[in-house]
Each structure stands twice: as C-alpha cells, then as structure tokens.
Amino acid sequence: LEQRLNHSHKMEAIGQLAGGVAHDFNNMLTVINGHSALLLMDTVRLGDDQIRSLEQIQQAGSRAAGLTSQLLAFSRRQMLQPKVVDLNVVITRLQDMLKPLLGEDIELYVLLDPALNRIKADPVQLEQVVINLAVNARDAMPEGGRLTVQTENVDLAPGFESPEGERHEGPYIRMTVSDSGMGMDAAVLSRIFEPFFTTKPKGKGTGLGLATVYGIVKQSGGTILVNSEPGRGTTFQVYLPATKAPMDESDRASETDDLRGT
Ligand code: ADP
Secondary structure, three states: OHHHHHHHHHHHHHHHHHHHHHHHHHHHHHHHHHHHHHHHOOHHHOOHHHHHHHHHHHHHHHHHHHHHHHHHHHHOOOOOOOEEEOHHHHHHHHHHHHHHHHOOOEEEEEEOOOOOOOEEEOHHHHHHHHHHHHHHHHHOOOOOEEEEEEEEEEEEOOOOEOOOOOEOOEEEEEEEEEEOOOOOOHHHHOOOOOOOOOOOOOOOOOOOHHHHHHHHHHHOOOEEEEEEEOOOEEEEEEEEEEOOOOOOHHHHHHHHHHHOOO
8 A cells, every 4th residue: 555655646746747747837838939930921021941950840839838738738737617518418428529539440339328327527637538548549459340339337346445445435427438459468567557657659748648548547436446367358447436416507518519520
C-alpha cells in the first residue's frame, strides 16, 4: 500500500509541475504562433525560403501547442465542470468521429445499456477518456481488428477494492473498452498509467494518454482496471459512481443539442 501511495503522490507532483510549465509555455506559444501566422499573411514581401522557414516554425509551433494542451489536460488545470451526464450520449456523439479515427480495418462495436444510470462528471473529460482509450486500441491493432465499447450498470459488492486499495461500493456504471490488438506484457502493464511512459516511437506517443485517463477517472470518484495478454488484446474497465440526481433542464437541453449533432 505504501508503494501505491508513493506512486500517487509522485503522479500528483509531476502533474503540478507539468501543468505549471505547460501553462506558461502555452502563453509563449500563442505569441510565437500568432506572429508567424501574421508574417505568413504577407507572402508578397517574402522569399520562398523564408516562407518555407515560417511554415516549419508554424508546424513545430502547432505540435508544441498540441503537447501543452495534453499536458494541461493531464495536470487537470483545465476547468472541471461536473454535470449529471449520460455516458451513452457522450459515446454516441463520439461515434461519428471514432470511425475515421479507427480506419477501415478496425470494426467498432458499441453496446449501450439503454437503462444506464447517470453519472456526475465533466462531459468533455469523459470524451477524453473514450478518445484516449480508442486511440491506444487503434495503435495496438496496426493490422486491424475489433474494438468494443460497452456500458452497463453494476452493483459493487462491499468487498470491491480498486488496484490502489480504495473501497468502492454500491451502484456504479462500467464502461468496457476492449481491443483484439497486440496486448501488453507484465512489465509494460505495470507502468502504463505513469506520465510520460510510452512504448511508441518518438513523435507518436507522449505517454500522457493513460495518465490523463487515470486522473479523470480518479477525480470522478471512479477506478480503472486493465486486463491484457500479449498477442490477445486488452480490456480496460472504467467504473464510475452512479448518481441519483436527476439531470437539470439545461443539461437535458444540451444533451438533445448534442444528439442533433450541433
Ligand atoms: P501513449 O499512447 O502516448 O504511448 P499512453 O499513456 O496512452 O501513452 O499509453 C502508454 C503505453 O501503454 C503505450 O505506449 C502502450 O505501450 C501501452 N498501451 C496503452 N493502451 C494499450 C492497448 N490498448 N494495447 C496495447 N498497449 C497499450
């Protein structure tokens, strides 16, 4: 247990540090990206070489901005706006985006419990959880395969303990994200939630995806379990506490907006 606590303190400290740095960097990047965009509008007075240089600056600048926004998400500095949400709606809304992201060789199965309980969480952060898990699943299936996203209600028995030794009990919802990809060995599996841990080639992975997922799930009062076997695939199970609070009118309104695809 001591080791687990140390681990979560370490994550906390890294998160705060990363968040602070990312925040300041983001401000500076706004200046860099803004001015290079301004210069590029004045192509008449620029030579080809200068335009090419500026384009390089812009590309690097936008990659850097992408990284800082991931760092910010990870460090949870971004505003958290918990609402009563229906995870099914979040997933349904993402489906159109997931298909092109997964490509043609990955089959997507979405199995949603129509009676799924509501949860209290930030819907934007929930989207991040689903997207990060889906992107990892895709990367684990370069030759194609099957990705299943399932939701259901579960009643956790009093003995249920998270991998960190926290007890969870009562009505929860479970989202299972399962792929038929390459899986992981025990050494990788033990480190996947560490910030900056990645097995992907340089430039592809930041190692922040699952650390972000972990932070969001913890912050929402939930827990996450992983099962994986090399060559056979990986299953993530996200547990989030169900809420009895009814959706308020504004949430309901934005929910139907979302369904209309606005
Ligand atoms: P990144 O995707 O940038 O590498 P993550 O934190 O999202 O960072 O993932 C960390 C590592 O966990 C990945 O590099 C990969 O080795 C492993 N991993 C995560 N999800 C899966 C999966 N579905 N199948 C196999 N390996 C995975």
